[in-house]
Amino acid sequence: MSAQILDGNATAKAILNDLIAEVSRLSEQTGKRPVLATVIVGDDPASHTYVKMKVNRCRKVGIEPRQITLPAESSTEQVVSEVRKLSEDDSVDGILVQHPAPAQVDEKQVFEAIDPDKDVDGVTAGSLAAMAFKEQGFRSATPGGIMRLFEEYGIELAGRHTIVVGRSRILGIPMGLLLLAENATVTYCHSKTVDLKDHVSQADIVVAAAGQPGLIAGDWIKTGAVVADAGYADNAGDVEFDVAADRAAWITPVPGGVGPMTIACLLEQTVESHRRRHGLD
Structure with missing residues (x-):
């Protein structure tokens, strides 16, 4: 493997360690601990496992977690x-609505019920606009985590040809907006998409966000490219890792790359x- 690793585990650990001290300092000033409320609908095992992980991380840094669990048959x-x-x-x-919700629940309506000032997962239309125009707001957690990784490892974005594979409201779309705001050229x-291989092979930076294991063959990756793989299913990412790692300059592992950064960004x-809500900017 010639690629260097974009280590999400190590970067997230450093962020969480910094948050322990920051939460302690803020709590002394405000007399309160930060509170993150999570809403989960139904009994999807993967969603509950992920929420449990978030709750554990909250407690580790001193954030108070609150969980609201609603029946699977709940209406919008x-x-x-x-x-x-x-x-x-x-x-x-902060408010987090765990994705995905059952089919009968209109996630867009649910997201828009979140106060934009508490939208720490960056899912409201207001947050998407803030990301596009670099206004004060909150980044979508996974794209925000990827951007933090790029910042941590000094990955240059301005002017570089970037491919985002995926267009979900919580990942693909905001990822492209954040990259565009940093002057990357985004596709x-x-x-x-017709001829996905041709698009990927021209990219300086590839962000895979489709959730389809092995969708992107490793030999599609341009020599010296940067690969951030946000896909995760069956313990594998969207990119064929072993082959891609022989061609890329930088690459995220799966697991241990983007996933830890999502939680770190959320917290x-x-x-x-x-801090903002107590006038401590």
Whole structure:
């Protein structure tokens, strides 16, 4: 393997260690701990495992976790009602609605019920606009985590040809907006893209965000490119790692690359929300 590793585990650990001290300092000033509320609908095992991981990380850094679990048969209106209660609860600093929700729940309506000032997962239309125009707001957690990795390892973005493979509201779309805001030249690819191989092979930076294991063959990667693989299913990413690692200059492992950064970014933004809401910018 010739590529250097973009180590999400190590970078996330450093961020969380910094947050321990920051939460302690803020709690002394405000007399309160930051609070992150998570809403989860149904009993999907993977979602519950992920929420449990987030809760454990919250406790590690001193953030107070609150979990609201709703029945799988909940309607959009019921979920929206719970989210609005959290938006109006002055003790709550951040709100996370665990994705995916059951099919009968309109996630867009639920997301838009989140107070933008508490949207620490960066899923509202207001947050998407803030990312596009570099205004004050919160980044979508996974794209934000990838950007932090790029910053940590000094990956130059301005002017570079970047491919984002995926167009979801919580990953692909905001990823491209963040890259564009840093002056990268961005191309979105997706399931309807013709000649995906040709697009990927021209890219200086590839962000894989489709959630389809092995979608991107390793030999498609341009020599010297940067690869951030946000896909994860069956313990594998979207990119054929072993072959891609022989061609890329930098690459994220799966697991241990993007995943830890998602949680670190979420918690960091929860602390930032607490700071802003208490006038401590």
